[in-house]
Amino acid sequence: MLAIFNSLFIGIVFISSSFTNQILSGFSRHLAWVGFGLGIGFLSYFFHKNRWKDQSIKDLISQVIISALTGIYIALYFFSPTVYGTLFKNFKTFYILILLSVSIGVSYNKTKKVRDIWKNFSKLGPLTLFLLLFTIPTSVTRLYSSEDSHGTKLIPFSLEKDGNLDLSEFFINLPVIPASEWTPDKEVLDVPSQLPSGDYIEHPFFLTVYDGKLLSAFPLLPGLYNSIVYFSLKLIGVEIRTPDTINLSSSGPKMHAIEDFIYLEKFSSSFLFVITSILLFKAISKTASARTSLLITLLYSFGTTHFSNTSQTLWQHGFVEFLTVASIFLFLSKDIFAPAKTFLLGMILGSFFFVRPPSIIIAGLFGPVFFWRLRHLYIKEKIKLLIISATGILIPLCSLGLLNYLEYGHIMGGYYLMEKSFALSGMPNRFIGDLWEGVGGLLISPGFGLFVFSPIVLLSFLGFFLIRKKIGFLILPTILSTLVYLYIYGKHFIWWGGVSYATRFLSDLMPFFAVLLLPAVTISYKRTLLKVLLILFSIISIWAHTSAMYSDAPFIEWQACKRLPIREKAWRWERVPYTMPFKSYYPYITGKLDIEMIHECQLGAAAGSIENRTAFKFNNNSVLLGTEKIVPDINTYFRSGHYCAKIFSETENGQNFSGETLQILITQKDKIFLSQSLDPEFFKNNKSEIEFDITKSGKTKISILKKGEKPVIFAGLTLIKGNCE
Structure with missing residues (x-):
């Protein structure tokens, strides 16, 4: 039926x-x-x-x-x-x-x-859960993508247009630098490849050059999967515009049809997200009740990077998660030694390396688990199953390995050429960071830490001690793979994962932690303290990852539009990304608002400091498109009362001229509480503090506008309830 x-x-x-x-x-x-x-x-x-x-x-x-x-x-x-x-x-x-x-x-x-x-x-069946899980990530209107996945996004169109994996038609005017003029620069993410002539061609890090072709530097499997989804959608009449070319010689390359192929990526990512979640639900259902399985599945789906990263972008992590969950599903099957399932397990374990090389540690640790399961079988049966599983491993090893060799000249594919490019740029080893800073950042930093963004994982560690018989096989793979991942990525020169949200580098491990939640969840039904912790950690974890999709504030924190270096931003407890939606309510309680330009999305050029604040120079090229604003309007809540505004600003090099340079507006709907123009007279009198009244409590808008033709140096402002000193 x-x-x-x-x-x-x-x-x-x-x-x-x-x-x-x-x-x-x-x-x-x-x-x-x-x-x-x-x-x-x-x-x-x-x-x-x-x-x-x-x-x-x-x-x-x-x-x-x-x-x-x-x-x-x-x-x-x-x-x-x-x-x-x-x-x-x-x-x-x-x-x-x-x-x-x-x-x-x-x-x-x-x-x-x-x-x-x-x-x-919880007993309605996988189809109902599939549809509900699928609608949530696809209903997100925000386009949450990364340049890392450009190759994956473009492969379907390259296959349709030219029948190959060469992306040259999408990226034009790659700079060619004569060998005599080449100087390594490890501070930029544009990396070189050496041409047969000895000259260098410069390209983004997510691309690589081989045999006259411009290829994705990342594994091909996500792009091939995206192609299957793309051509399947065409069967039902879905037409997705072919992306325009990107001119790499111009600043800020844009794709005019960028929304179309990002929508395809999000659809493909959401589909993979749901398949993995449903498979996890089915796996846990083999050893727990439907209600417990559903609860753990929801926590995994929305309380980890499985939602905030995997469901929106075709990172390689999503495929590692899928392969891990599929492996767990097979290990929990009663008939794991059926030839078909043994063969399938071999294929899955053989695929890890071709998705993300570090994930081979996960496949390698599943191997001993499989051998241990064979210990009670007769020798002939053991040999038979080992041959079957080895045959399964050879399928991806031969097919994907051969594809990599033909396209990239090496079985590792684009990763091999990427390492060569980074070496040419002056970084022969990317794992040169401070291990303890990296490990601490991956686990407890306010900007990216696993336990900060997914505190529910803390309860997974109960699974190491309160072992259920059927999931005990996960203990060793979880402990060892976690330690290896922490060592590898703790030493990575960008341990935070670049422009990413939460603990992206540890996403591969989330299925382990999800299954190991089983003891904590079942015990919480009878233990009040554990139930309170489960509810509290669940709320924080789910909010941390869903707010990034549905709220502006965490997303802006995730973006690279701010001037504060990510390493510094990662350790600021006052700016945990998922608390930013509540930031607008803080002034209502504290009576204080501090606007620092280094924390705002803006186009100014760094210009020293004003009273120990980083300042930026703004001219008419620094305003937001189509407006006079140098930052987006700041909406916050204030109580009525008397306030002091302190403005940190000056003219460039102390120039004296007539006319306005900036205007500070503080309003509520049609009421204007402060309209302060910054002009030469303002700077001459050094009147940096202004008193004003807010006559009504409520939502208040602060606008900072650029006026006139002359540049101005601006470092922010503070608003404090009370009189100026």
Whole structure:
């Protein structure tokens, strides 16, 4: 029956999505008829095989409705970068409400008891959980991507256009530097490759050059997966614009069609995110109740980097997580020694290296676990299973290894050439950092620490001591792989993972910690203290990772638009990224607001300091596009009362001229509490403090505007309740 309902679901999804695409595109997408054909094929199978009873009619109707809405959701999702963006925003809310209503309704009808809804919901099945998990990351309107995944994003279009993996058509005007003029510079992320002529070609670190081709420097498997998703979507009529070229000789290269291929990346990432989460749910269900399995799955899905990174961007970590969860699933299977599963396990373990080389430690530690499982078998059976698993390992080793060799000239692929490029740039070893600073940063730093962003992981360590028999095999792989990862990435010269959110480098380990939550969760049902800790840590972890997707403040902290070096930003407890949404309420309690330009997104040029604050020079090129603002408006909450504003600013080189340079505006809707212009008279009198009144408590906007043609040096301002000194 499950196969029948799944066939019905897929068939209706294909048909409704194809039909929606054709309507919105004016019936011009002929390939959508393939989707119609596949959908009709699945439906034919359903009606031929199905022998449902009267009591299943309600389930059938719900299935048809949800399937049709899912198809429309997928179709509208890919129209969201265009004129149908508003339509998708409205529809996704409707779709999510329908999913929740149907799920809660079915859960209630099982026992007719409100207290059983949670327990019954956990037993609805993987399809319901799949749809709910899938809608959450795809409903995120923020485009949260990274240059690291540019190669992965572009491979589908290169395969479609030229039938190869060469990305040269997307990146033009790569600088060629004569050998006589080349000087290594390890301070930039543009790295060199040496041409046969002896000259150097400079390119971004995420690309590499080999045999006249411009290739992704990162593993190909994520890009090939993205290609499968891309060509599958084309079957139902989804058309995604081919990205424009990037001119690498100009500053700040942009892609005019960037939204389209990032939407594809997010869709592919979300799909991988859900598959991994569902597989984890099925794995834990083999040793725990459905309710416990669901709770752990939700904590893993939304309380770790599995959501804030894996669900939005095609990092390599998502595939390592998938392979790890798949391995755990097979180890928890009763028939792990079935030839098919042994062969599959071998293929999975052989694939780790070709996704992210350091993850080979995980595969290597799963190997002894498999050998230990064989200890009770006869010699002949052991040899048979070892040969089967070795054959499975050889499949990715030969196929992906050969592909890497043909494309990159080395079995390691782009990583090998990337290391050569970094060496040419003056950094032969990237693992040169201070180990203890890196380990401390990975675990407890306020900007990136694992225990700060996912404190729920702390409860996973109970699994080391309160071992459940079926998950005991994870203890050794978890401990050793964690220690190795901490050593490797603790010494990395950018242990924080570059422009990333939370503890990205430790994402590969999250499935281990998720499964090892099992003892803590089951014991918490009976122990109040543990239950309180579980609830508290769960709230913090889920907020830390979901707020980055749905709130501006954590995302801005994640971006590299600030001038404070990431290493310094990582250790500021007063600026933990996921607490930033609450920052606007602090002045209401403390009566104080401090605006430092080094913490704000702005385009000024560094210009010394003013009273120990880093100052920046602003001219007409430093304002935000289409406005006079030098920073986005700052919205915060103040109590009514008398305030003192201290402004840290001066003219360039003490110049004397007429006219305004800056204006500070403090307003509430149509009420103006302060409108201070900074002009030569202001600087002449050195009047840096101004008193004003806020007559009404509430949300207050602070605007900093550039005026006139002359540049100004500005380091920020403070607002304090009370009189100026």
